[in-house]
Structure formats: structure tokens, C-alpha cells
């Protein structure tokens with residue numbers, strides 16, 4: 001058991017000084033840990049009886065690195081660099097024993113030790129780049145000295161951890177062991193002492209290879225997609241290049257570059273998203289259950305694309321799934337789709353044939369709803385039709401014992417109304433999966449008016465099981481994501497088309513801004529008919545006035561459904577994915593604009609981006625004020641993990657804060673005065689702007705929104 005008052009302990013085992021870091025959950029190297037590490041290092045190195053020092057973790061993770069919560073203020077001493085100096089210049093050999101993960105500052109601490117031994121299941125890496133940071137505790141200087149500049153650049157730019165075996169092959173660790181790491185590491189230390197092997201400071205090594213410009217551009221190109229629009233990678237290259245200088249000079253350059261990266265807007269945004277993603281799984285007033293509910297057996301009703309994807313998501317998570325559909329042909333199609341999906345995973349080397357077979361074997365197919373009887377959770381994913389869904393939910397309610405969870409995978413219907421079709425509406429909620437359900441990161445959890453807290457807690461656990469990022473939404477038009485997309489972002493994009501922009505101009509401008517894909521390309525990919533159907537359903541809840549997707553709806557009427565029909569907002573020759581502009585679409589848009597007496601004009605890319613993003617922010621503020629989302633940071637998570645908003649801008653609400661809400665409200669008013677219609681500034685933005693406040697500050701205010709209100 002770890003003792004929170006003693007995050008670092010020091011013991012002497014014969015000639016070995018054993019330093020144990022025990023700071024759950026991730027052994028972050030915070031100020032308290034650094035103070036105690038400094039003390040332990042001093043005790044070990046001052047005792048002449050101690051001939052080797054071992055640093056090990058008390059838990060199952062060596063360390064996730066520096067404490068990110070300390071990054072917003074100057075770091076208090078002792079710094080990690082001071083500890084590393086003490087270790088690297090120690091008179092006796094220092095060994096790091098790596099278990100679980102050794103990331104960031106955790107790995108950097110180990111690189112300053114003289115030897116590294118790792119458990120075979122350990123992984124090591126420098127993930128700082130994913131947070132917009134250049135490693136600043138010697139990572140860019142010691143790693144190239146150990147494994148060469150090229151390999152270091154690849155590891156630092158990708159940020160992905162590598163296995164212990166890879167680390168050994170590269171020369172990052174000296175020995176990989178199976179079994180008990182502590183025993184093996186002590187033995188390793190005793191061997192060093194016995195063999196008279198002394199300190200081996202990494203700083204004294206020289207870098208074996210030089211980074212030339214063609215190698216750098218080759219590696220940057222390979223990572224281009226992940227690093228799109230980012231600036232940290234260029235800073236990382238400069239830091240790694242400095243590793244060929246004398247250590248003291250290189251480390252000073254690294255420190256300056258790391259500080260610069262820490263202060264960058266990109267890093268602030270990425271760190272915001274990191275914490276927002278962890279926060280979104282916590283719902284105030286939802287008790288942390290002492291025991292997580294069983295989620296071993298899952299029933300899914302409806303074997304369409306969604307049902308099959310959800311089945312794969314659970315099978316991937318090791319759960320057994322009963323996939324139920326009353327149509328045998330639908331089950332056959334689903335089985336084929338699942339098989340072909342796993343086959344393509346095997347072909348691409350993402351999983352072995354054995355893994356794929358195991359996962360497929362976890363899914364059983366049935367036409368009988370009774371196959372759901374023993375399920376811990378049942379999810380209905382049938383056609384988006386209120387009566388049909390009610391029927392399925394009520395039958396599930398009658399066959400499942402009352403402590404089991406029932407979810408509806410609706411994207412448009414009222415979860416409250418669906419729940420009330422059962423005798424236990426408190427155990428019903430919405431799980432809004434995104435396509436493809438087996439791969440998408442986001443899971444919107446929709447809380448109906450009657451959904452109980454324990455049901456919500458169980459659903460948050462489901463997200464964990466599936467390794468998805470949960471965001472809780474109130475039960476309203478489009479929930480969080482689709483509401484902002486339809487009422488704000490996509491709607492403004494359509495309006496811009498009517499006013500004179502072309503689909504490719506709108507898409508390119510927003511892709512340049514950082515969106516993964518522009519709105520028209522997204523519509524063509526998902527199917528314009530799918531969008532039209534969703535809107536028809538949603539409009540049964542609340543109507544919207546014209547113009548509201550008149551172009552997409554007309555394309556649907558014309559059978560221009562997108563990529564799947566080879567024509568949509570664009571042309572896709574020979575069923576390909578490359579989008580080409582289509583003069584017929586331009587003509588169609590001009591006609592629709594004329595019908596509405598819209599005078600077309602030249603529109604700048606800046607106006608396109610500004611209007612679309614402001615619309616997104618504005619509706620986001622309404623969603624917050626109405627209590628549909630609990631936190632602005634939840635809205636950011638929805639948009640960065642589910643709708644392609646660039647992470648490095650932090651999500652729409654964080655981005656609004658960086659623009660300043662005073663500026664945001666001024667610009668929304670400007671467009672409202674100029675273009676009128678639906679663009680009235682959201683009251684929440686006006687209020688916050690008047691107080692010179694931010695969404696971030698709003699998140700910290702105590703309040704109870706609809707999402708958080710206990711069930712009546």
C-alpha cells in the first residue's frame with residue numbers, strides 16, 4: 001500500500017540504496033516528489049557503504065513524467081534537471097528499473113541514470129509533442145546520445161511509446177526482464193558492483209549521426225498528418241540538432257526551446273484538451289460506485305451499420321455480444337461486414353488473424369430477442385423510428401432484470417420519451433455512438449429526465465470499458481455535437497454557399513483553419529440523405545426556418561447522395577474518394593439563391609472561417625446556457641474528439657477564450673447587424689463578455705445545469 005505522506009521512500013539493502021517513487025495514480029514527478037527524491041539521492045550518494053543506487057516505482061507505473069498541473073507557473077526547485085545532475089554525476093552507478101510506463105520526465109529521469117533495466121511489459125516514450133511541448137529535462141540531448149539523432153527525432157516527433165524490446169534494440173535500455181522487476185534490478189545492481197562497473201554518464205557520450213535536412217524533411221513528412229498546423233515539431237528539431245554541441249550548451253538550448261513551447265498557444269490548448277478529456281468522465285453528484293457493474297455480456301438489437309459497429313467495439317474490449325435482429329438477411333449482412341472489417345485489420349497489420357478470430361467468436365447472432373435475457377447491458381440500435389424503438393425498449397425492459405442498463409442509440413429522438421415507454425425509465429439512457437462505432441473516440445451519453453445517477457455512473461463505466469471519451473449531454477435537439485453542427489457550423493456553411501462561395505472554397509478555407517475535413521466533404525462522406533433524414537427526425541422535436549440545408553436537401557432529392565453515388569456536393573469519378581468541383585452543383589446553388597433573392601458576391605476565406613467558427617461558438621454558448629452541456633470543456637471535447645475541430649486550438653470554447661469574448665461578441669453582433677436572421681449573440685457570451693470573463697472561468701463557477709440536476 002502506498003502512503004500518500006511518503007511519495008518517495010529510501011531503504012538500504014546491503015550495498016544497494018533503493019529509492020522508491022510511490023505517488024499514485026501515475027507517479028507524476030511533482031514538487032513534493034522532487035524534494036524527497038533530492039533527499040533520497042543525497043542520502044544514497046553520501047553513504048560510503050552504498051555501492052549502487054536503484055530507482056524503482058512502488059506502483060505498476062515507473063512514471064508518467066512531470067506533473068502537468070505545475071506547468072502554468074514557474075517550476076519550484078529542486079528541478080528535474082537538478083535531480084538529474086545529482087544522479088548523473090553520482091560516484092556510484094545509478095540504475096533505473098522501468099515498469100508499466102516511463103513517459104516524458106519519467107523517461108528523462110531514467111536517461112540520466114547510468115543503466116536502465118525494464119520489465120518486458122514496460123513501454124517508454126516522450127509524448128510531450130502531443131501536448132505541444134518540447135521535452136525539457138534533457139530528453140532531446142540524452143536520447144540522441146544513446147540511440148542516435150535520427151531514431152531520437154522519430155521517437156520525439158511521433159510521441160508514441162515503444163516496447164521494452166524495441167527500447168533494448170535501439171539501445172535505450174540495457175536489459176529486459178520477465179518476472180519480478182525489483183528482484184532482477186537488485187541482482188543487476190549487485191552484478192555491477194561485483195564486476196566493478198562504475199557510473200556511465202549519458203552526457204559524456206557523443207551523438208553518432210548528424211541530422212541532415214533531407215532526413216528531417218523525410219521524418220516530418222511521415223508524421224505530416226498528425227502534425228498538421230502545428231509548430232512544436234520545428235522547435236523539437238532545433239533542440240535535437242543541438243545535441244551535437246557540448247552537453248552544457250545543448251542543454252541550455254533545450255531549456256530555452258522547451259520554455260518557449262510551454263508558453264505557446266498550441267501547448268496551452270493541447271493541455272486544456274488533455275485535462276478536459278479526463279474531466280468529462282466525471283459528473284458532479286454522481287457517486288463513484290464502490291464496485292463497478294458487470295459489463296461482460298452485451299445485447300445489441302438492430303444489426304445495421306451502427307449495431308454491427310457497436311458489437312465490434314464491445315468484442316474488441318473482450319466482451320461477449322449477442323447481436324439481435326428479426327431480419328435474418330440483416331444478420332447475414334452484419335456478419336459479412338464484421339468479417340470483412342476484421343480481415344482488413346489483419347491485412348493492414350493492426351491485429352493478428354488469431355486476435356481477429358477471437359473477436360469475431362465473441363459475437364453471436366440471433367433473431368430472438370430472448371438472447372438478450374442474460375445481458376448486463378442492452379443497447380437498441382434499430383431504425384430511427386419512435387414507435388419501433390419504444391416497442392424494442394419496452395420488450396427489453398420486460399425481459400431484463402431491473403438492475404440492468406438499457407440504452408438507446410438514438411441520434412435524434414427524445415430519450416425521455418423513449419425511456420417512458422418502459423416501466424423503469426430510470427435505467428434508460430442514450431448512448432450516441434459515432435460512425436464507425438468500433439473506432440470513433442467520442443461517446444455522447446444522453447441523460448433523459450428520468451435517468452438515474454447509478455445508470456449514468458454505469459454508462460460512464462461502459463465508456464471506460466470501450467476506451468472511449470464520454471461526454472454527458474442533456475436530452476435536447478441534436479444533443480451537444482449535432483446541435484452545434486446543424487444550428488451553427490454547417491448551417492453557416494450552407495448560407496455562405498448561397499451567398500456566393502463554392503463548396504471547395506468553403507471546405508479548403510476550413511481545412512486550412514485546421515478542421516480535419518470541410519463540411520461539404522463531410523456531408524458527401526456520410527451521405528447527404530443521411531443528413532436529410534436526421535434533420536427530418538429532429539424537426540419533429542423543434543422546427544427550424546428556411547434557409548436551413550436547402551442545398552443538401554435538394555442534392556438528396558436529386559439522388560446526389562455523396563461519395564456512395566459518385567456525386568454529391570462534388571463529383572467522385574469512378575467511385576473514388578477524390579472530390580472534383582461540379583458546375584452542375586454551382587448552377588443548382590445559384591438557382592436556390594435566386595429563389596431566395598440572395599444577391600451573390602465574392603466572399604473571402606477569412607469571412608468563411610470567421611462566420612463558421614463564430615456560429616459554432618455561439619450555439620455552443622446556447623447549449624451551455626440551456627444546461628445541455630455541463631462544462632465548456634465538455635463542448636471542446638465533443639468537437640475535438642468527434643467532429644474534427646483542431647485539438648491544437650483547444651476546441652471552440654477554448655478558442656473563443658483565446659480570441660477574447662469581447663471580440664467574439666463584437667464580431668457576432670457585426671454579422672447579425674449585416675446579415676440578420678438567426679445570428680443573434682448568445683446571452684451567455686454577452687454576459688461573460690460584459691464581465692470581461694471567459695468560458696474557462698465560467699466552468700469553475702458553482703452551478704447546477706440540467707445535466708447535473710438529480711433525477712426527480
Ligand code: COA
Nearest residue numbers: 025026028064065066067068069103104105127128131278
Ligand atoms: N501530470 C499530472 N497528472 C497526470 C499526468 C501528468 N503527467 N498524467 C496523468 N495524470 C492524471 C490524470 O489527469 C488523471 O487524473 P484524474 O484521475 O484526476 O482525472 C490521472 O492521472 C490518471 O490518468 P488517466 O489518463 O486517466 O489514466 P490512464 O491510465 O488512462 O493513462 C497515462 C495514463 C500516463 C498514459 C496518461 O495519463 C498520459 O498520457 N499522461 C500524460 C503523459 C505525458 O504526456 N507525460 C509527459 C508530461 S511532460
